[in-house]
Amino acid sequence: MTTVEPRRTGTAEPRDRVAADETVGITMTVNGTETTVTVPPRAHLGDVLREQLGLTGTHLGCEHGVCGMCTVLVDGEAARACLLFAVQCEGAEIVTVEGLGTPEDQHPLQQAFSAHHALQCGFCTPGMLMSSYDLLSNTPEVESEELPEQMSGVLCRCTGYRGILAAVDDVRQSHPDGVPGPRACGARTLVGRGTGGGSGAGAPAEDVPxxxxxxxxxxxxxxxxxxxxxxxxxxxxxxxxxxxxxxxxxxxxxxxxxxxxxxxxxxxxxxxxxxxxxxxxxxxxxxxxxxxxxxxxxxxxxxxxxxxxxxxxxxxxxxxxxxxxxxxxxxxxxxxxxxxxxxxxxxxxxxxxxxxxxxxxxxxxxxxxxxxxxxxxxxGRGAQLRLVLGTVRDTVGALVRRGLTRVRTLRRR
Missing domain, CATH: 3.30.530.20 (START domain)
Structure with a gap:
C-alpha cells in the first residue's frame, strides 16, 4: 500500500492509500492539453507519456536519473520523467519536446541544433533541447565558457557534443533576455495508447488495462x-x-x-x-x-x-x-x-x-x-526457478561464445 501525494502543494488534496496493484485516475496538462489518464501508483511519468499519450519524443535511457534523456518541464522546471511518479503530477503542467515547436514553426533551439549539426544519432536530442531550454529561460546570463558544465546533466553518446554546445551558445547570444516560450502548446487531441488519454478524456469504465x-x-x-x-x-x-x-x-x-x-x-x-x-x-x-x-x-x-x-x-x-x-x-x-x-x-x-x-x-x-x-x-516455484536459471545460463553462454569468437578473430589478424 502507498499514500499518493500530489506533487504540487495546494493544487489537490492528498489521495487515500492505493494498493500497488490498483490504479489511480490523474488529471494533468500536457503540452497545453488537459488530459486524464489511469495509472498504477508506481508508474513513472516517462512511461505514461510514451505508452499512454503517445509522446515518444521523451526518450528513456538509464531510468536512474543519470543520463538526462527523459528531461521534461514540470511547472516550468526541468525534471527527470523517469524519477517522477505520474501520480505526483496531479494538476501539474507538463511540457515535452513535442511542445517545444513544430516542423512548420520550430523553436529557436531546434533551428540552432539543425544549423550546427547538433543531432547525430538523435537519442540525446530531446533531453538536450529541454535541458538547454530550462537553462536559457532561467539563467539567460550564463556565460559561454560555463555551458559545458551547465549542460553536463545530459549525456551525449556520440561525437556531436561540440555542435550541441555551439547551438546552445548561438541561441544564448541571440536571446540575451531569455529564450521564447514553447511554440506547440495548445488544446489538441493527444495520441492515447493506454488507459485514458486524450483531451479531457476520462478513465475507462473499469480500472483494468x-x-x-x-x-x-x-x-x-x-x-x-x-x-x-x-x-x-x-x-x-x-x-x-x-x-x-x-x-x-x-x-x-x-x-x-x-x-x-x-x-x-x-x-x-x-x-x-x-x-x-x-x-x-x-x-x-x-x-x-x-x-x-x-x-x-x-x-x-x-x-x-x-x-x-x-x-x-x-x-x-x-x-x-x-x-x-x-x-x-x-x-x-x-x-x-x-x-x-x-x-x-x-x-x-x-x-x-x-x-x-x-x-x-x-x-x-x-x-x-x-x-x-x-x-x-x-x-510450481521450482519450474519458475528453472526458467530463470536456464535463461541466465543460456545468456551467459552466448556472451562467452561471442567473446571467444571475437578473440579468435583478433588472433587471426
Missing part, C-alpha cells in the same frame, strides 16, 4: 521484439494432441501461468497470464482470437494481446502445428512473433526470446500431459 477491454486483437505493423520457433517431440499420438489444441480452455491452461476468464463470440477469449522472472512478476489481462483452425492439418493460429497495470504490454501471433512423429508420438511445432512494450521490453530482444522459448518448451510438456490425462498440473 486497455487490452483487457479491447474487442479485437490488433498486432503492431513493425518487426517483432522476438521470434520464437520451438519443435518438441511428444509421446502422445497426434489426434490426442490435436484434441488439446482444439480445446482453447485446456490449451490456455497449458500455457504457463495462463487461464481463461471469459469466452466470447467469434472464437475470442479473455484471460489472464502471470509471468514471473526472478523478482519481476507481471500479470497480464488480455484477449486472444483464433484466426485459423484446420483439423485436417492439425494447425491452429491465434492472435493474443495483453497488458499489465505497470504499463507493460505484449502482442503475439502464434502458430501451433502437430504432425505424426516416430513411434506413434507427435512432433509439435510452435512459432510466435512476439511484440513487447513497456517495462517487459527492457529485458532486451535476446533475453525476451530466451524467456519466450522456454515458456513454449514448458507449454509443449503440458500439452503432452493434457493429451494423456485430460488435465494439466500447474507448475
Amino acid at each position: 486497455a487490452a483487457a477491454l479491447a474487442q479485437e486483437v490488433r498486432l503492431p505493423s513493425g518487426p517483432p521484439s522476438a521470434v520464437v520457433d520451438v519443435t518438441s517431440a511428444l509421446r502422445q499420438p497426434v489426434e490426442r494432441v490435436w484434441a488439446v489444441l482444439d480445446d482453447f480452455d485446456l490449451l490456455a491452461r497449458c500455457l504457463p501461468g495462463a487461464r481463461l476468464t471469459e469466452v466470447l463470440d467469434g472464437d475470442r477469449y479473455r484471460g489472464r497470464a502471470v509471468v514471473a522472472l526472478g523478482p519481476v512478476k507481471l500479470s497480464f489481462d488480455g484477449l486472444a482470437q483464433v484466426v485459423e483452425r484446420d483439423p485436417a492439418a492439425h494447425r491452429l493460429r491465434f492472435h493474443a494481446q495483453g497488458a499489465d497495470a505497470g504499463g507493460s504490454a505484449t502482442q503475439a501471433d502464434v502458430v501451433l502445428a502437430a504432425e505424426a512423429g516416430p513411434d506413434g508420438g507427435t512432433v509439435l511445432t510452435a512459432h510466435a512473433d512476439v511484440h513487447l512494450t513497456g517495462r517487459v521490453a527492457q529485458f532486451g530482444r535476446a533475453l525476451a526470446g530466451d524467456v519466450s522459448r522456454r515458456l513454449f518448451e514448458q507449454f509443449a510438456t503440458s500439452v503432452d500431459e493434457a493429451a494423456e490425462t485430460g488435465s494439466v498440473t500447474e507448475p
